[in-house]
Amino acid sequence: MPTLLRAFVACCCLLFTLPAWAADPVPGVVVDYSPAKNRQYVGSPGLAILPSGGYVASHDWFGPGSTNDTTVVFGSSDKGATWAKLAEVKGQWWSSLFVHKEALYLLGTSKEYGFCVIRRSTDGGKTWTTPADAKLGLLRGDGRYHCAPVPVVVHQGRLWRGMEDAMGPGGWGSHFRAFMMSARVDADLLDAASWTSSNPLPRDPQWLGGKFGGWLEGNAVVTPEGKLVDMLRVDVPLVPEKAAIISISADGKTATFDPATGFVDMPGAAKKFTIRFDAESHSYWTLASVVLPEFEKRKPGTTRNHLVLMRSADLKSWEQRAVLIHNPDPVKHGYQYVDWLFDHDDIVALVRTAHDDAADGAHNNHDANHLTFHRFGSFRALK
Numbered sequence: 173m174p175t176l177l178r179a180f181v182a183c184c185c186l187l188f189t190l191p192a193w194a195a196d197p198v199p200g201v202v203v204d205y206s207p208a209k210n211r212q213y214v215g216s217p218g219l220a221i222l223p224s225g226g227y228v229a230s231h232d233w234f235g236p237g238s239t240n241d242t243t244v245v246f247g248s249s250d251k252g253a254t255w256a257k258l259a260e261v262k263g264q265w266w267s268s269l270f271v272h273k274e275a276l277y278l279l280g281t282s283k284e285y286g287f288c289v290i291r292r293s294t295d296g297g298k299t300w301t302t303p304a305d306a307k308l309g310l311l312r313g314d315g316r317y318h319c320a321p322v323p324v325v326v327h328q329g330r331l332w333r334g335m336e337d338a339m340g341p342g343g344w345g346s347h348f349r350a351f352m353m354s355a356r357v358d359a360d361l362l363d364a365a366s367w368t369s370s371n372p373l374p375r376d377p378q379w380l381g382g383k384f385g386g387w388l389e390g391n392a393v394v395t396p397e398g399k400l401v402d403m404l405r406v407d408v409p410l411v412p413e414k415a416a417i418i419s420i421s422a423d424g425k426t427a428t429f430d431p432a433t434g435f436v437d438m439p440g441a442a443k444k445f446t447i448r449f450d451a452e453s454h455s456y457w458t459l460a461s462v463v464l465p466e467f468e469k470r471k472p473g474t475t476r477n478h479l480v481l482m483r484s485a486d487l488k489s490w491e492q493r494a495v496l497i498h499n500p501d502p503v504k505h506g507y508q509y510v511d512w513l514f515d516h517d518d519i520v521a522l523v524r525t526a527h528d529d530a531a532d533g534a535h536n537n538h539d540a541n542h543l544t545f546h547r548f549g550s551f552r553a554l555k
Contacts, residue, residue: 198527199497199507200544203229203246203255208535211237214543217522218269218321219511220276227252228276228297229522230269230321231543234284235535241265241283245297252520252545258297264289268333269511270324277361279324281317285338288312288353290361306364311353315339318348320389320444321511327394330354330424331361334390334402340374345386345407349374352392352402354424370420370427379431383409387416389444393456396486402427403487405444406435411463413472415441417487436488439463440480442472444509447487453552456484459496459510459521467502476506476537479523481554494554496546497523506537519551 206212218230227248234240243264246255267280276293278300288311289303303309316338325332332354340347349372359366375386385407393403402418415438418429438445440460447458461476479497484490499505505526512521525542526534534541548554 196499196528198525198529198542198544200523200525200546201252201255202542203522203545204231204244204543205529206233206541207529207531208533208539208541209531211235211535213238213535213539214524214541215509216243216266216280216321217509217511217524217543218267218278219513219520219522220269220271221513221515221520222271222276222296223274224296226296227520227545228258228269229255229543229545230267230278230297231522231524232265232267235539239283241286243267243278243280247297248545252547255545259293259300261291261300263303264291264300266319266321268319268321268324272324272331272357272361277324279333280319280321285316285318287314288317288335292362301362303362307362309362311364311367312369318388320509321446322389322391322444323393323446323448325392325394325400326357327392327400328422329357331357332392332400332420332424334392334404335369336388336390337372339372345388346375346377348386348388350387350390350402350404350418351427352390352400352418352420352424368424370425373418373427373429376431380406380408380414380435385409390418391445391447393447393487394449400424401487403447405441407473408442409471411468411472412437413439413441413463415445438490439482439492443476446511448512448514450514450552453483454485456487457519457551458482458484458490459512459519461506461508462492470502474538475502476508476526477502479507479510481519481548481551496548499527502537504534504536506534506540508538508540515547517550517552519548521546521548 213235245259291300351372387404390402390404406414509524
C-alpha cells in the first residue's frame with residue numbers, strides 16, 4: 173500500500189506541475205485531424221453555406237508528409253455540429269470555397285506554386301469538374317501562382333478575387349506580386365476567357381523603411397467610397413503589424429499602390445486574414461491572430477495563439493472587440509487562417525488549429541494538427 177500511495181502522489185504532483193495549457197481540450201468542433209508524426213498539416217480552411225442551408229468546408233494538406241496538391245471537402249447538415257467527408261480533390265490547393273448561382277466553386281492553384289485553376293460542383297461538393305484546359309477551369313497555365321482562401325466579392329456586376337504570382341525575384345515574401353482577378357457575374361467561370369487580371373505589382377524592399385518583407389493573401393474589399401481594393405497581409409519583422417491597400421481600376425485591369433498612404437496599422441495583419449462587410453452594423457469585420465504585448469519581441473508572423481474579433485468603419489482604424497480563442501503558449505498553439513461567414517446574427521468560422529492532442533501536440537504553432545469549426549453567437553454584441 174505505501175508503494176501504491178507514493179505512486180499516486182507522484183502522478184498527482186506531475187499532473188499539477190504541467191503547464192496550464194497542456195491538457196486543454198481542442199476549441200470548437202473538430203472537422204479533421206492529423207497528428208504531428210504524420211508530417212501532414214492542415215492548411216487553407218475554406219467555408220461556404222449552400223442555398224439549402226448546409227455547410228461545406230475544405231482544407232488542403234501541406235508539409236513533408238503531403239503531396240502539396242490535395243484538397244479535402246466536408247459537409248454538415250446540422251449547422252456544423254457534425255461533419256462528413258464528401259470528396260478528396262487532387263490537383264487543387266490554396267483554394268477559396270464559394271457559392272455562385274446555386275453552384276459551389278473551388279478557386280486556387282493546382283499545387284504549391286502551381287497554375288491558377290477553378291472547379292465547379294453542382295451536388296454540394298461531392299463531385300467536381302476537372303480543369304483539363306482553358307475552357308474547363310485552367311485559368312492561367314503560364315507560371316507560378318499563390319493565394320489563400322480569401323473572399324470572392326460581388327461588386328458592380330463582377331466577381332473579384334485577390335491573387336498573387338511567385339514570379340518576382342528572391343524567395344518567400346519577396347517573390348510575391350499582387351494582382352486582382354475578376355469576371356462578370358453572368359460569365360462561365362470555368363472559361364479562362366471570362367476572367368480579367370490586373371497587372372501584377374512587385375514589392376519594393378525600400379518600403380516601410382526597408383522593413384517590408386512582402387505582401388500576400390489579399391482580400392477583395394469594397395471601400396466606404398465604393399471602390400474595389402486589394403487588402404493584403406504584410407510581412408514585417410516587428411509590431412506594429414501592417415496591411416497594404418492596393419487600388420484596382422473599375423475595369424479590373426490596373427492595380428496601383430501609393431506607399432505613402434497605402435500601409436495601415438492592423439493588429440494581426442502579418443498573418444492571413446479575411447475581411448467581410450456587414451450591412452447591418454455598417455462595419456468591416458475580421459478574425460485575426462493578434463500579438464499580445466508580452467510577445468512583441470517575437471516576429472509577428474509567427475505568433476498565432478490569440479484570436480480576436482475586430483471591427484472597422486473605414487478599413488484603416490481597427491477596434492479589437494473580443495478575444496475568441498486564446499492559449500498562453502505561442503510556440504505549439506496557433507489559431508490562424510480563419511475563413512468565416514455571417515450566418516444571421518452569428519459568425520461561423522473554420523480555423524487552422526495547432527493545439528494539444530492525445531499524442532505530442534502540434535509540431536509547432538504554424539503546422540496545425542486540427543481543422544476546427546466555431547460559432548460565435550450575436551457577434552455584433554461581443555466585447
